[in-house]
Amino acid sequence: xxxxxxxxxxxxxxxxxxxxxxxxxxxxxxxxxxxxxxxxxxxxxxxxxxxxxxxxxxxxxxxxxxxxxxxxxxxxxxxxxxxxxxxxxxxxxxxxxxxxxxxxxxxxxxxxxxxxxxxxxxxxxxxxxxxxxxxxxxxxxxxxxxxxxxxxxxxxxxxxxxxxxxxxxxxxxxxxxxxxxxxxxxxxxxxxxxxxxxxxxxxxxxxxxxxxxxxxxxxxxxxxxxxxxxxxxxxxxxxxxxxxxxxxxxxxxxxxxxxxxxxxxxxxxxxxxxxxxxxxxxxxxxxxxxxxxxxxxxxxxxxxxxxxxxxxxxxxxxxxxxxxxxxxxxxxxxxxxxxxxxxxxxxxxxxxxxxxxxxxxxxxxxxxxxxxxxxxxxxxxxxxxxxxxxxxxxxxxxxxxxxxxxxxxxxxxxxxxxxxxxxxxxxxxxxxxxxxxxxxxxxxxxxxxxxxxxxxxxxxxxxxxxxxxxxxxxxxxxxxxxxxxxxxxxxxxxxxxxxxxxxxxxxxxxxxxxxxxxxxxxxxxxxxxxxxxx
Amino acid sequence: xxxxxxxxxxxxxxxxxxxxxxxxxxxxxxxxxxxxxxxxxxxxxxxxxxxxxxxxxxxxxxxxxxxxxxxxxxxxxxxxxxxxxxxxxxxxxxxxxxxxxxxxxxxxxxxxxxxxxxxxxxxxxxxxxxxxxxxxxxxxxxxxxxxxxxxxxxxxxxxxxxxxxxxxxxxxxxxxxxxxxxxxxxxxxxxxxxxxxxxxxxxxxxxxxxxxxxxxxxxxxxxxxxxxxxxxxxxxxxxxxxxxxxxxxxxxxxxxxxxxxxxxxxxxxxxxxxxxxxxx
Numbered sequence: 001x002x003x004x005x006x007x008x009x010x011x012x013x014x015x016x017x018x019x020x021x022x023x024x025x026x027x028x029x030x031x032x033x034x035x036x037x038x039x040x041x042x043x044x045x046x047x048x049x050x051x052x053x054x055x056x057x058x059x060x061x062x063x064x065x066x067x068x069x070x071x072x073x074x075x076x077x078x079x080x081x082x083x084x085x086x087x088x089x090x091x092x093x094x095x096x097x098x099x100x101x102x103x104x105x106x107x108x109x110x111x112x113x114x115x116x117x118x119x120x121x122x123x124x125x126x127x128x129x130x131x132x133x134x135x136x137x138x139x140x141x142x143x144x145x146x147x148x149x150x151x152x153x154x155x156x157x158x159x160x161x162x163x164x165x166x167x168x169x170x171x172x173x174x175x176x177x178x179x180x181x182x183x184x185x186x187x188x189x190x191x192x193x194x195x196x197x198x199x200x201x202x203x204x205x206x207x208x209x210x211x212x213x214x215x216x217x218x219x220x221x222x223x224x225x226x227x228x229x230x231x232x233x234x235x236x237x238x239x240x241x242x243x244x245x246x247x248x249x250x251x252x253x254x255x256x257x258x259x260x261x262x263x264x265x266x267x268x269x270x271x272x273x274x275x276x277x278x279x280x281x282x283x284x285x286x287x288x289x290x291x292x293x294x295x296x297x298x299x300x301x302x303x304x305x306x307x308x309x310x311x312x313x314x315x316x317x318x319x320x321x322x323x324x325x326x327x328x329x330x331x332x333x334x335x336x337x338x339x340x341x342x343x344x345x346x347x348x349x350x351x352x353x354x355x356x357x358x359x360x361x362x363x364x365x366x367x368x369x370x371x372x373x374x375x376x377x378x379x380x381x382x383x384x385x386x387x388x389x390x391x392x393x394x395x396x397x398x399x400x401x402x403x404x405x406x407x408x409x410x411x412x413x414x415x416x417x418x419x420x421x422x423x424x425x426x427x428x429x430x431x432x433x434x435x436x437x438x439x440x441x442x443x444x445x446x447x448x449x450x451x452x453x454x455x456x457x458x459x460x461x462x463x464x465x466x467x468x469x470x471x472x473x474x475x476x477x478x479x480x481x482x483x484x485x486x487x488x489x490x491x492x493x494x495x496x497x498x499x500x501x502x503x504x505x506x507x508x509x510x511x512x513x514x515x516x517x518x519x520x521x522x523x524x525x526x527x528x529x530x531x532x533x534x
Numbered sequence: 535x536x537x538x539x540x541x542x543x544x545x546x547x548x549x550x551x552x553x554x555x556x557x558x559x560x561x562x563x564x565x566x567x568x569x570x571x572x573x574x575x576x577x578x579x580x581x582x583x584x585x586x587x588x589x590x591x592x593x594x595x596x597x598x599x600x601x602x603x604x605x606x607x608x609x610x611x612x613x614x615x616x617x618x619x620x621x622x623x624x625x626x627x628x629x630x631x632x633x634x635x636x637x638x639x640x641x642x643x644x645x646x647x648x649x650x651x652x653x654x655x656x657x658x659x660x661x662x663x664x665x666x667x668x669x670x671x672x673x674x675x676x677x678x679x680x681x682x683x684x685x686x687x688x689x690x691x692x693x694x695x696x697x698x699x700x701x702x703x704x705x706x707x708x709x710x711x712x713x714x715x716x717x718x719x720x721x722x723x724x725x726x727x728x729x730x731x732x733x734x735x736x737x738x739x740x741x742x743x744x745x746x747x748x749x750x751x752x753x754x755x756x757x758x759x760x761x762x763x764x765x766x767x768x769x770x771x772x773x774x775x776x777x778x779x780x781x782x783x784x785x786x787x788x789x790x791x792x793x794x795x796x797x798x799x800x801x802x803x804x805x806x807x808x809x810x811x812x813x814x
Contacts, residue, residue, distance in 0.1 A: 379755075
């Protein structure tokens with residue numbers, strides 16, 4: 001009897017073990033020493049960074065498809081060479097010459113040549129890419145005198161400063177032989193089966209589960225990549241990333257996937273590091289978009305009063321828990337090339353805000369309310385929503401009754417950027433290394449309805465428009481930079497948009513992961529030198 | 535006609551009913567006193583953010599991420615929750631009782647048509663219906679109330695119809711017909727009042743459900759962002775669940791107490807009504 005019950009118990013124990021082993025992810029059986037598991041919070045519909053130049057796409061695709069140059073902390077002009085090894089603009093701004101790296105192969109074995117660059121620039125970046133459309137608007141032709149030289153020819157003078165600053169973001173090179181002959185490149189199947197020159201090959205994507213990238217043994221970088229494999233595990237729930245890190249299920253979470261409120265706690269967990277560096281070239285800006293069609297808001301005194309009513313230090317301290325900087329205008333402080341701090345400032349001052357509103361002709365009525373507004377906080381970040389709640393209170397303190405309207409992402413974009421059904425909106429705009437890429441569009445008039453993160457508030461100022469146009473065709477770097485510094489003065493004076501804070505993201509990683517955050521776009525760079533220590 | 539008084543008496547004799555009534559009275563008191571105890575907007579930033587409970591006498595239950603008074607939120611949240619619960623229950627009872635009475639009293643094709651509409655609404659889970667309605671119509675208090683009622687009116691409709699079907703065969707209804715009363719008058723003045731008590735017993739359950747659905751909507755960010763509700767407090771607190779769990783626990787207790795109170799009252803009510811029926 002005894003032996004039977006014993007054997008039964010062993011049987012149960014054995015089968016329980018078997019059961020447990022099936023529950024373990026397959027990942028646990030590999031050589032974890034060279035496999036990096038990363039939390040990913042989205043699965044972009046189109047994964048081609050040459051077409052969709054956005055951080056969600058770059059996060060995964062930048063390991064497979066490389067740009068001509070990458071941002072760098074110590075490189076010349078803030079750049080490190082990738083597929084191009086040298087670049088130069090002509091004095092008249094009508095051409096730019098790139099010397100390309102030799103001996104580079106696509107993941108399918110074909111050689112990388114200047115024809116690929118010409119094809120990418122003319123067939124993809126200029127006509128299809130969200131940012132390339134602006135940067136390469138005047139690109140006419142790309143000459144390829146030999147296999148390793150590409151000469152960009154522009155119809156109108158195009159400042160090389162802009163091209164150079166935009167390179168990391170707009171110049172992801174795709175293979176000509178993959179896309180040539182496609183009727184509709186934007187809808188191509190190849191956009192989700194990436195073939196690139198990068199340190200990692202695209203291996204597979206299981207929707208809702210993970211992306212798997214594997215080592216490219218033929219990579220041009222000597223001794224790189226250091227990892228055998230990168231797994232992007234899809235974890236859409238932000239709160240889950242911290243738990244997964246602590247449990248060792250993932251080794252890295254970028255883009256503040258671990259909520260700011262958890263950082264204090266998790267930074268004390270042994271074996272986990274918190275990095276606030278590595279996002280300098282992709283600064284997010286917290287701004288208040290204004291609908292200038294509202295009579296009250298068309299009055300500059302009202303806009304200035306609102307700027308005075310916002311306690312920027314409180315926002316940085318409480319909403320961003322210190323992981324942000326107060327903003328003075330449309331260019332963030334960590335873009336020293338362009339930043340101009342010598343502009344009209346709006347310190348937190350409720351009395352002054354009240355006085356300005358009285359002067360503007362909107363006295364408090366019986367209930368203490370001057371007028372009512374609709375306030376639409378962008379739903380993309382916890383911080384933008386929380387700032388919406390804060391702004392409502394800040395406005396109440398000066399007698400403006402704001403009603404918060406919460407929408408999902410699609411409805412928010414439609415309401416603000418297409419239908420203009422808003423009075424104030426909270427927007428997370430992005431500064432991308434040069435004001436001409438995604439910043440001047442916020443204040444210049446004439447953008448058609450429907451373009452997200454552009455001036456859709458109906459703001460028109462001839463001086464600002466003229467300044468932007470002049471900077472757009474000024475080839476001389478010093479003169480162009482000076483124009484953008486003047487622009488900041490005008491914007492701070494007239495407040496077409498109110499900038500509150502500039503913030504970068506936070507990376508949290510296991511201390512086994514080495515060489516984290518070693519360039520200003522680290523999370524969206526190629527990770528060729530990223531290592532995993534066992 | 536002292537039936538309602540008798541019912542109340544019986545309710546007060548059942549322990550569950552008394553406990554439920556007491557809890558709800560407490561909540562109603564909190565809701566009614568909120569504007570006096572905590573005047574002004576409960577969403578206003580009142581002090582240092584994330585003050586833990588029982589440390590600062592000015593904020594007995596602490597403050598949230600932005601420095602808003604949790605106790606003020608709790609009281610004003612009781613107001614919102616009870617208002618939504620009662621309004622949603624009222625709307626669904628009125629709509630349900632009317633539809634049910636018309637269907638039961640008219641019979642035939644009208645009955646068939648109305649009951650198929652009820653079926654159609656019942657096949658969709660109430661919460662999904664509310665979710666869809668709010669995301670289309672936009673989040674504001676009246677929309678949320680309507681959205682909840684949209685999923686809740688079918689229960690009262692069915693119950694009312696069943697009651698009416700039995701009542702319309704009674705002698706006094708036949709008498710009313712004989713003296714030439716208009717059918718609509720008979721339905722509304724003779725039949726409906728007598729069909730109502732069991733339907734009203736359902737009200738408590740609906741209130742409980744409505745409070746929960748409203749909280750779930752707010753939790754998902756689909757509540758009215760301009761008023762404080764327990765659901766939105768829990769959603770806010772969820773971001774700091776590991777470091778400041780009290781932000782979720784405090785409004786969570788509010789919800790538990792409300793729903794418990796409502797169900798106890800419903801229990802007591804149905805006991806009281808059952809014993810009334812049991813007597814000849």
